[in-house]
Amino acid sequence: MRVKAMYGIVAHGEVIGHSELENGDPPMGVAFGRFFPAAGFDAFVRTVPPDEAEGDEVLIWNALSATSPEGVVIDCAGVAVFRYALGDEVDLEVTVLGISSPPYGKLFPNRVDASGDRATQDRSNWTSLAAPGPSAYSPHRRSTETGMTTEAGRTPKQKMIAGELYHPDDAELGADLRACQIWLARYNAMLGRPADERRVLLREIFAGVGDGAVVRPPFHCDYGFNISIGANVFLNFNCVILDCTTVTIGDRTQIGPGVQILTADHPREAEAREAGLEFARPIAIGRNVWIGGGALILPGVTVGDHAIIGAGAVVTRDVAPGATVVGNPARPVPAKA
Structure with a gap:
């Protein structure tokens, strides 16, 4: 033995x-x-x-x-x-x-x-791990193999990033989530540190971080590696980015406190939700955009350059360049004569 x-x-x-x-x-x-x-x-x-x-x-x-x-x-x-x-x-x-x-x-x-x-994995004991101690291992947390290829030859992580239906109960995704949680604990403990020190930490996990970018702690995200922010971007306190797929934010965009940028989506068919399937849609925010506090940017939205999104707005569809939108759902404000 x-x-x-x-x-x-x-x-x-x-x-x-x-x-x-x-x-x-x-x-x-x-x-x-x-x-x-x-x-x-x-x-x-x-x-x-x-x-x-x-x-x-x-x-x-x-x-x-x-x-x-x-x-x-x-x-x-x-x-x-x-x-x-x-x-x-x-x-x-x-x-x-x-x-x-x-x-x-x-x-x-x-x-x-x-x-x-x-990535490969020893999977022999996921459901029959016999070992001492008071804890009972939970096989449902490991019900999907790390890097497991689907019938289409794509892992759940690859399908998630590509915007396809995927099952989130996957060990590879679980490892990525845990790594991000530990990173978030480190980052959010740096509120009193200079912005340039925090920027070094952002570059450990984000896909791209421009010079002069500032993200004020506390900040929360799912994975981090799907987020790209441009030069001199500013995110105020308590912003949330659910980055199951790509989120890009252009240069000099300013984002108020409590803004949520959410790529995660769910099937409209009850059977697919019952099966635990999810999907994501990318979000792209242009340069020199101003997003007021508490706004929600929903999956699949593109915000054009120089746009303004009012505080508390719920943005469900694309925002044209230079437009101002407010309300729930967000609607354009008519231009002044």
Whole structure:
């Protein structure tokens, strides 16, 4: 019987748990899996500041590191433990992110093909993982394989970005979401730091960030890698971008507090929604646009250059260049004579 390798999760020099890190996404440098707490875990949880808890899901990432089965510290960008309340049970998962390419291949050689950059996964124990500990692993969280190709030969992630119907319960997408959540925790803790320091962090995850761009924390997004913002773009506090597919924002566009830019959409057919399918439509916002606080930009909308969107507007259709729109649904304001 093969003994599976266990990776250590360490806090303040003490091992607080172990994981096989049985799943992963090599292109993202992410490894994750079921977390088995050690004796010191409960004591560590009590040290986590209350402001790092979000409802039933608690993100525990401060001061964590991971070690290889041989006890060597893994060079990575961060480690997080997620705790989910599932009825009367608790599901624990650990994510290690930002592992660079050569070390990743040495740690998880079965996940990297000859080219060194394709995601594969050990899936043998998703639904029958037998291991000690009080937690019950939740197979439904891993019901779709990382990088699983569909009948059309496209992964759920590829279908999502392309605007096709896809199933979001996919391990590759789950890894990307968790990586973004950890990045958001870092970014939103930088409110008091200079804008140029925050810009460096934006460039870690966004597809493109122009010079002078400012995104004021707190900020929220799904993945980050589908977002491109131009030079001198300004996003005020509490903006939300659901970037299941591409979101582009042109140079010098100003976006007020609480604006939501939402590419995520759902099928109109009840059967497709019942099956858990979703899709996304890209949003493109031109240059020198002004979007007032609390506005909603819905899936598939294109906003032309120099347009103005009034505070609280719900934009359901394209906005012409130079137009001003207000209301719910947003309608053009007649030009003054």
